[in-house]
Amino acid sequence: MEFKFTEENLQKINSVLTKYPTKKAAVMPVLYIAQEQNGWISLEVMKEVASILEISQEDVLGVVTFYTMYHQKPMGKYHIQVCTNVSCMLRGAYPLYDKVREKLGINNGGVTEDHQFSLEEVECMGSCGTAPMIAVNEDFYENLTVEKAEEILESFKNKN
Amino acid sequence: MERIVLPEIENLHLIDVYVQNQGYTAVKKAYSQTPDEVIDQVKKSGLRGRGGAAFSAGLKWSFMPKTTNKPKYLCINGDESEPGSFKDRQIFEYNPHQLIEGILITCYAIGAKVAYIYIRGEYHKWIKLMQKAVDDAYAAGYIGEKMKDNFGSDFSCDIYIHKGAGAYICGEESSLMNSLEGQRGYPRIKPPFPAQNGLWGCPTTINNVETITNVPPIINKGWEWFSKIGEPKHPGTILYGISGHVNKPGVYELPSGTLLTDLIYKYAGGVPGNKKVLCVIPGGSSMPPIRGDQIEGVKMDAESLKLVGSAIGTAGVMVMDEDTDLVKVLARISKFYHHESCGQCTPCREGTGWLEKILNRLVRGEGTSDDLDLLISVATNIEGNTICALGEAAAWPVRFMVTRFRDYFEERVKKNISLPVANKVHSMRETAIPLADVSK
Numbered sequence: 001m002e003f004k005f006t007e008e009n010l011q012k013i014n015s016v017l018t019k020y021p022t023k024k025a026a027v028m029p030v031l032y033i034a035q036e037q038n039g040w041i042s043l044e045v046m047k048e049v050a051s052i053l054e055i056s057q058e059d060v061l062g063v064v065t066f067y068t069m070y071h072q073k074p075m076g077k078y079h080i081q082v083c084t085n086v087s088c089m090l091r092g093a094y095p096l097y098d099k100v101r102e103k104l105g106i107n108n109g110g111v112t113e114d115h116q117f118s119l120e121e122v123e124c125m126g127s128c129g130t131a132p133m134i135a136v137n138e139d140f141y142e143n144l145t146v147e148k149a150e151e152i153l154e155s156f157k158n159k160n
Numbered sequence: 161m162e163r164i165v166l167p168e169i170e171n172l173h174l175i176d177v178y179v180q181n182q183g184y185t186a187v188k189k190a191y192s193q194t195p196d197e198v199i200d201q202v203k204k205s206g207l208r209g210r211g212g213a214a215f216s217a218g219l220k221w222s223f224m225p226k227t228t229n230k231p232k233y234l235c236i237n238g239d240e241s242e243p244g245s246f247k248d249r250q251i252f253e254y255n256p257h258q259l260i261e262g263i264l265i266t267c268y269a270i271g272a273k274v275a276y277i278y279i280r281g282e283y284h285k286w287i288k289l290m291q292k293a294v295d296d297a298y299a300a301g302y303i304g305e306k307m308k309d310n311f312g313s314d315f316s317c318d319i320y321i322h323k324g325a326g327a328y329i330c331g332e333e334s335s336l337m338n339s340l341e342g343q344r345g346y347p348r349i350k351p352p353f354p355a356q357n358g359l360w361g362c363p364t365t366i367n368n369v370e371t372i373t374n375v376p377p378i379i380n381k382g383w384e385w386f387s388k389i390g391e392p393k394h395p396g397t398i399l400y401g402i403s404g405h406v407n408k409p410g411v412y413e414l415p416s417g418t419l420l421t422d423l424i425y426k427y428a429g430g431v432p433g434n435k436k437v438l439c440v441i442p443g444g445s446s447m448p449p450i451r452g453d454q455i456e457g458v459k460m461d462a463e464s465l466k467l468v469g470s471a472i473g474t475a476g477v478m479v480m481d482e483d484t485d486l487v488k489v490l491a492r493i494s495k496f497y498h499h500e501s502c503g504q505c506t507p508c509r510e511g512t513g514w515l516e517k518i519l520n521r522l523v524r525g526e527g528t529s530d531d532l533d534l535l536i537s538v539a540t541n542i543e544g545n546t547i548c549a550l551g552e553a554a555a556w557p558v559r560f561m562v563t564r565f566r567d568y569f570e571e572r573v574k575k576n577i578s579l580p581v582a583n584k585v586h587s588m589r590e591t592a593i594p595l596a597d598v599s600k
Contacts, residue, residue, distance in 0.1 A: 019320040020342075021231075021360055027342040028325055055342075066344040066502075067325030069281045085243045086445055087403035087478055089492055123328065123496055124243035124445075125282050128403035128476065129410040138284035 003044040023053045040071040076118035081135040087128035175296040178257040186376035191313035198269040205383035206395040211368030214462035223355035224270040230362040234275040239331035242444035244476030247399035248369040252286035256293035262372035267317040281325040328500035333366040347548035390416030394461040405481040416461040435481040443473020446553030448560035491519035497554035511542040
């Protein structure tokens with residue numbers, strides 16, 4: 001499916017370009033803009049980004065595959081991220097992660113059939129002092145217990 | 161105790177409140193001096209980098225060429241991805257304008273017209289807060305062309321925020337530059353160093369967020385004042401982030417050289433259930449762990465920690481109580497470094513995977529004593545054989561954990577330990593290896 005940036009996003013890209021001396025340097029912020037519009041980074045998105053920034057499609061692919069925050073497949077409406085790194089682990093992240101998996105019925109990298117939820121086991125998110133944590137899209141939920149995590153998931157289920 | 165980086169002032173993140181509290185006065189003072197005078201003061205203050213290597217900030221600035229026809233750049237490293245580190249986000253949230261003021265002074269000192277603040281992508285909220293602060297400072301005429309009128313100098317500079325996208329390695333300075341240039345975040349071979357050949361081939365200085373936030377008070381109150389705080393060889397306050405098995409985890413700003421035991425028991429409220437401490441990682445997960453029975457008298461600053469065979473790193477202190485399964489912890493640490501290895505250098509790309517695999521074998525109870533030697537051998541072969549320090553970051557925790565807790569690991573491998581009963585700290589005192597002996 002062909003991908004084109006909206007007029008509004010093209011303006012955003014123009015303002016991003018003023019921050020850097022080269023067009024190539026804008027590839028990360030432009031990919032974020034694309035992901036916000038499209039939900040994920042498809043091959044068509046990469047082609048369009050490459051053509052706008054006048055760089056090769058391989059360069060864009062190289063960036064997309066290097067950084068974990070660019071999604072190479074459609075994710076759920078609510079992308080659930082559970083940190084299981086040491087500080088969170090010491091405060092019970094694994095039982096919490098198991099509960100989230102059970103509740104959503106998906107594993108790491110999975111998406112629920114209704115496309116409402118996707119799950120990712122993530123590395124340290126910088127919430128070590130308020131561990132354990134989960135992130136739902138851009139928002140952090142910290143100082144969790146298994147019960148609190150369940151409540152949060154329920155609240156998003158009920159939103160649908 | 162006076163707090164320098166995170167003062168106890170309500171709503172300090174608001175530009176008006178910051179200005180009411182002598183905000184943006186240090187930059188004016190700095191601009192009335194020559195750049196060399198500014199560098200000299202920071203050098204004399206003894207300010208050392210807070211991002212891990214604890215290198216003298218003023219000395220780093222002085223590496224920037226004085227005469228060059230190329231533009232110069234300043235990068236602020238807010239990638240903060242080291243497990244156990246969560247200090248910079250406090251600055252973004254509670255004192256962003258002091259960081260901006262520090263950037264303005266640093267740009268002047270090194271002659272940079274553009275500064276980028278590289279913030280890890282997961283910090284959505286803190287990127288927005290920092291962007292708001294930058295926007296407010298632009299509107300008030302503290303950044304950009306208008307700053308010439310405000311600060312009575314010919315100098316002006318711009319500040320931009322660059323959002324990372326989930327790669328730990330981008331906290332490594334040369335990788336950060338590649339990432340800013342729009343490439344995969346591969347570390348570069350050094351030399352050339354950033355001050356000669358950095359962003360887009362131009363002279364570049366890269367400093368940590370906390371380091372730069374220390375600069376305005378140094379200029380305002382003088383280097384003598386700063387150099388007298390805490391340990392003389394690593395002066396100032398440090399944002400200690402303490403996490404894991406303590407009652408009150410969080411970020412504590414305290415003078416450098418604060419006792420580790422004070423940090424755990426006096427400030428962080430001790431260990432839940434009054435359990436013993438089995439292991440402490442003092443500076444983020446890549447730093448050599450210290451045995452719980454050897455934390456008495458250990459001071460938290462770069463030089464003191466070196467003496468006990470560890471390092472200050474990012475001052476992210478992880479505390480593990482006596483019921484912690486160290487094998488699982490180490491396996492988790494190795495999983496992380498395997499995941500984050502960029503894959504350029506064979507020893508790191510392959511070695512981190514082997515470490516994880518062997519440790520998972522130990523977790524499953526299928527390991528042998530030979531595996532422990534194998535772990536040390538693999539770790540030793542990664543160290544020093546890679547382009548960047550991720551090799552060391554992956555190898556150190558394994559090598560030091562296995563060496564310093566050898567008795568524990570042996571017992572675990574022989575299945576003599578019935579968790580969580582047998583791994584008591586006191587049972588290991590006799591076999592403990594003096595810490596200084598195992599440091600490189």
